[in-house]
Amino acid sequence: MLSQKALLLGAARRPELRRLVTGNPATRRVVDRFVPGETLEDALAAVRRLTGEGIAVTLDHLGEGVTDRAEATRSRDAYLALLEGLAPLGLGRAAEVSVKLSAFGQALPGGGTDLALELVRPVAEAATAIGTTVTLDMEESTTVDSTLAVLAELRRDHPGTGAVLQAALHRTEEDAAALAVPGSRVRLVKGAYDEPPSVAFQGRHEVDAAYARCLGVLVRGAGYPMVGSHDPRLIAIARRLAGQTGRTPDSWEVQMLYGIRPGEQRRLTDAGVCVRAYVPYGADWYGYFMRRLAERPANLRFFLRSLVTTS
Numbered sequence: 598m599l600s601q602k603a604l605l606l607g608a609a610r611r612p613e614l615r616r617l618v619t620g621n622p623a624t625r626r627v628v629d630r631f632v633p634g635e636t637l638e639d640a641l642a643a644v645r646r647l648t649g650e651g652i653a654v655t656l657d658h659l660g661e662g663v664t665d666r667a668e669a670t671r672s673r674d675a676y677l678a679l680l681e682g683l684a685p686l687g688l689g690r691a692a693e694v695s696v697k698l699s700a701f702g703q704a705l706p707g708g709g710t711d712l713a714l715e716l717v718r719p720v721a722e723a724a725t726a727i728g729t730t731v732t733l734d735m736e737e738s739t740t741v742d743s744t745l746a747v748l749a750e751l752r753r754d755h756p757g758t759g760a761v762l763q764a765a766l767h768r769t770e771e772d773a774a775a776l777a778v779p780g781s782r783v784r785l786v787k788g789a790y791d792e793p794p795s796v797a798f799q800g801r802h803e804v805d806a807a808y809a810r811c812l813g814v815l816v817r818g819a820g821y822p823m824v825g826s827h828d829p830r831l832i833a834i835a836r837r838l839a840g841q842t843g844r845t846p847d848s849w850e851v852q853m854l855y856g857i858r859p860g861e862q863r864r865l866t867d868a869g870v871c872v873r874a875y876v877p878y879g880a881d882w883y884g885y886f887m888r889r890l891a892e893r894p895a896n897l898r899f900f901l902r903s904l905v906t907t908s
């Protein structure tokens with residue numbers, strides 16, 4: 598039988614459900630918790646507020662799985678406009694961007710990886726020009742090789758380009774070792790996609806144990822680890838490891854999603870930990886929203902209740 602998580606992640610790819618969920622006005626209030634708004638102005642307002650509280654940001658212009666070149670080009674243009682909007686704020690590395698290569702045409706048949714590289718390169722150039730960086734989000738396991746290939750190309754000219762590794766995947770400990778090198782920035786996450794047992798750990802405890810192992814590799818390594826998790830146990834392990842290995846506070850960071858455990862984001866910042874919030878914005882929030890529902894049964898219950906009480 599399919600798990601609730603698998604059902605929700607499957608629903609994220611169904612156009613008829615997308616119409617049903619996004620067309621319901623009650624959905625908006627729940628989405629607002631995770632997405633500050635649909636426009637660049639909304640995103641920049643969130644950037645000003647968070648950075649004013651000492652929390653760095655990584656911005657994601659929502660969109661994924663594009664099916665033609667024109668759409669992929671629009672993703673590039675949205676990121677170029679975003680970086681132009683960030684420039685006058687003069688935040689440097691305190692405001693970087695995260696991109697999903699599937700929004701840049703990675704899945705297009707016959708040369709999707711090349712197209713994604715061609716379109717993301719100007720984004721990396723624009724980021725470098727204002728003193729900041731790009732991080733490549735990681736999507737389904739079938740895309741990992743392609744994403745790491747684009748990363749390697751971008752890092753030749755933009756060595757600060759960041760990668761994301763998903764602890765749930767069997768291969769990740771090896772990928773972490775390969776990327777734990779000077780100048781390399783790696784965000785470690787548990788993994789938000791539904792993956793088969795042939796490539797991924799299935800149980801929560803197995804994934805957490807794998808996360809702790811990969812964290813050890815990254816924190817002991819020579820790169821810049823980015824601990825992408827809201828899990829207090831894993832953050833405590835990261836802090837302990839950083840202390841044991843003599844890392845200074847500016848040599849690693851914790852990353853959390855906008856709207857999730859905001860009090861903890863402030864508490865860690867006050868305790869001297871570098872914290873970065875992942876801030877998604879834009880109209881295409883459906884896939885991102887469904888993954889947040891899939892992560893936590895309480896979110897789904899809250900969402901369903903809000904639909905029932907307003908209809």
Ligand SMILES: Cc1cc2nc3c(=O)[nH]c(=O)nc-3n(C[C@H](O)[C@H](O)[C@H](O)COP(=O)(O)OP(=O)(O)OC[C@H]3O[C@@H](n4cnc5c(N)ncnc54)[C@H](O)[C@@H]3O)c2cc1C
Pocket residue numbers: 733734735736761763784786787788789790825826827828829852853854857858874875888889890892893896
């Ligand atoms: C900055 C950042 C970037 C990410 N980028 C990627 C990526 O590129 N690719 C990818 O596959 N995944 C990505 N993820 C998602 C990640 O893989 C997990 O699905 C997600 O972070 C939940 O795992 P967790 O480590 O927070 O632990 P969990 O055990 O899931 O959660 C720990 C606690 O955090 C809180 N929490 C967690 N999720 C939610 C939620 N949705 N709503 C409310 N509370 C919640 C709860 O209090 C929960 O008990 C990213 C996560 C972060 C924080």
